[in-house]
Amino acid sequence: MKNNHELIQSLKNELIVSCQALPGEPLYKEEGGVMVLMAQAAIEAGAAGIRAQGVTDIKQIKDAFDIPVIGIIKREYPSFDSYITVTMKEVDELVEAGSDIIAMDATFAKRGDGKTINGFFKEVKEKYPDQLFMADISTLEEGLNAAEIGFDLIGTTMNGYTEETKEQTDVNFQLMKDLVEQTDRFIVAEGKLHYPEQLKKAFETGIHTAVVGGAITRPLDIAKRFIHALPNN
Structure with a gap:
């Protein structure tokens, strides 16, 4: 079994593939079996x-393969603008499931419990001091904050998906570069990486690793991009 340092180093200059399906999507099955394939x-x-x-x-996935898994739970709560691993309930479940790294929304989005991400993450780290955590952020300020409060990895996951960043419709290579240069954390490129050329450019910014999902594992979205390119659309 790899220790935390060895696990993170095993991801250096490598690709992480996001395999997700939510209720209502074609590949979702309550009993699982699809995402493991x-x-x-x-x-x-x-x-x-x-x-x-x-x-x-x-x-x-953990039972089938000896490979690092970044675990998240997407669950919506009233008065929470965020939905990726937002309460201790999700963290507890992800630890129990054997997640090697737990990712959570580390933006400054409104939380219905009145806590800040700083206060919440302090509680999480006190309960699970040896667990690796990844911050899903949308801005440089959020990334700098995530580094300061002790996240191990910082991902650009939420850039373009928050009110403050909704104008960002393409890959934000500058954010990656700024995070690499201004923090001492492992930076993860994630979000809007649809083509191998974009992935190559992302690594040129100095990131540690990258996550690609929609371009590989979401056939509905992939098919839609081709359908939209048809002459009659």
């Missing part, structure tokens, strides 16, 4: 890690 395909292609959503999929 997606993970198998990604691993056979050379992926060094998997990002997965939900206890069932995480456990199935």
Whole structure:
């Protein structure tokens, strides 16, 4: 079993593939079984890690493969603008499921419990001091804050998906570069990476690793991009 340092180093200059499906999506099954096959395909292609959503999929992937898994739980709560691993309930479930790294929304989004991300993460680290955590952020300020409060990895996951960054419709290479240069954390490129050329450019900014999901494991979205290119659309 790798220790935390060895696990993070195993992801350096490698690709993590996000294998997720939510209720209402074509590949979602409550009993699982689909995302573990997606993970198998990604691993056979050379992926060094998997990002997965939900206890069932995480456990199935962990049981099937000896590979680092970034675990998240997407769950909406009233008065919370964020939805990625936002309460201790999700953190507890992800630890129990065996997530090697737990990712959570580390933006400054409104929390219905009245806590800040700083206060919440302090509680999380006190409960799970040896667990690796990844901050999903949208701005440089949020990334700098995540580094200061002790996240191990910082991902550009939420850039373009918050009110403050909604005008950002393409990959934000500058944010990656700024995070690399202004923090001492492991930076993860994630979000809007649709083409290999973009992935190559992302690594040129000095990032540690990258997550690609939609371009690989979401056939509905992939098909829509081609359908929109048809002459009659």
